Amino acid sequence: AQSVTQLGSHVSVSEGALVLLRCNYSSSVPPYLFWYVQYPNQGLQLLLKYTSAATLVKGINGFEAEFKKSETSFHLTKPSAHMSDAAEYFCAVSVDAGGTSYGKLTFGQGTILTVHP
Amino acid sequence: KAGVTQTPRYLIKTRGQQVTLSCSPISGHRSVSWYQQTPGQGLQFLFEYFSETQRNKGNFPGRFSGRQFSNSRSEMNVSTLELGDSALYLCASSLVDSTGELFFGEGSRLTVL
Numbered sequence: 001a002q003s004v005t006q007l008g009s010h011v012s013v014s015e016g017a018l019v020l021l022r023c024n025y026s027s028s029v030p031p032y033l034f035w036y037v038q039y040p041n042q043g044l045q046l047l048l049k050y051t052s053a054a055t056l057v058k059g060i061n062g063f064e065a066e067f068k069k070s071e072t073s074f075h076l077t078k079p080s081a082h083m084s085d086a087a088e089y090f091c092a093v094s095v096d097a098g099g100t101s102y103g104k105l106t107f108g109q110g111t112i113l114t115v116h117p
Numbered sequence: 118k119a120g121v122t123q124t125p126r127y128l129i130k131t132r133g134q135q136v137t138l139s140c141s142p143i144s145g146h147r148s149v150s151w152y153q154q155t156p157g158q159g160l161q162f163l164f165e166y167f168s169e170t171q172r173n174k175g176n177f178p179g180r181f182s183g184r185q186f187s188n189s190r191s192e193m194n195v196s197t198l199e200l201g202d203s204a205l206y207l208c209a210s211s212l213v214d215s216t217g218e219l220f221f222g223e224g225s226r227l228t229v230l
Contacts, residue, residue, distance in 0.1 A: 043221030
């Protein structure tokens with residue numbers, strides 16, 4: 001079984017500051033890892049995904065995440081926050097169970113990012 | 118390309134009633150998954166359908182059911198509604214071989230009174 005822990009349910013930064021959202025995972029097999037973003041009253045949108053290729057993954061809107069197996073972490077970063085980044089961010093994990101779990105993700109509890117002017 | 122469409126967007130039901138939610142996936146996507154989102158439990162996987170067959174099921178009681186049609190559209194049903202079923206129900210579609218890359222609809226917000 002796999003699980004995800006997001007450290008910090010709320011993160012507040014100033015516009016232009018570094019964004020760091022923390023995610024640790026637990027998985028008995030090599031995981032696939034994802035970050036999704038949810039804006040108010042909307043569904044989730046995929047920011048980026050790690051599927052055992054490069055450990056540093058670049059996503060949309062200037063976000064990137066680094067897979068660190070030794071630390072079982074997949075933290076999300078963005079060098080300079082923008083007001084439009086304010087949203088809730090979810091880390092998620094899945095495993096390749098022989099092609100039988102494509103749509104089944106285990107999500108973390110989410111981190112609400114607030115960006116101050 | 119049209120996104121994932123969920124209907125209705127908002128609905129109010131009373132305890133004991135049943136509800137049916139509908140999801141139209143992105144054209145060409147044959148896998149449809151359903152998730153329940155609540156403030157307390159977060160996002161929880163309900164079930165996944167592919168080619169009209171349930172491929173995975175989450176840890177929910179039998180009151181929660183779903184189905185998929187030949188055109189990949191999906192419905193989920195909740196019978197004998199309880200107050201705790203109040204939630205945002207999200208549908209997501211994906212390509213067959215794209216693990217975890219889900220495209221979500223805006224959800225159906227169910228309130229049970």
